Amino acid sequence: MRTKTERRRRGGQFSLLDRFSSLRDALNGLGILIVEQHNARIHLVVAICVLALGLLTGLNGLEWLLIFAAISLVWMAEAFNSALEYVCDAAVPEAHELIGKAKDVAAAGVLICSVFAVLVGVWVFVPGLLR
16 A cells, blocks of 8 residues: 555556545545544534434425535535644644634634534525424
């Protein structure tokens, strides 16, 4: 099994084995995100509840698209935020003002995406629930 660095050195040659290896790495990252990040577990529970509510309320195609987009956006932001935190902690383990600012800004990105997701949820679900 080749390492990520060894796969990059091959000069862009396509390899199905390398693609499966990359998929394994991504799934490993998803597992790390869920196991190690408390907020990711909260996002998981909320996403499952939202999907269940979508099934119960009979969303149309556009509504499902908006829900999936909002959920994906929050998960992407959480993954990037967690990755930044891991890199910062590895590079500068002690407290540092700029590292703290970087982490706060990344967390703000998750907050922005989460607020957007809530607004999408309200826009999609409230009219159906009021009927």
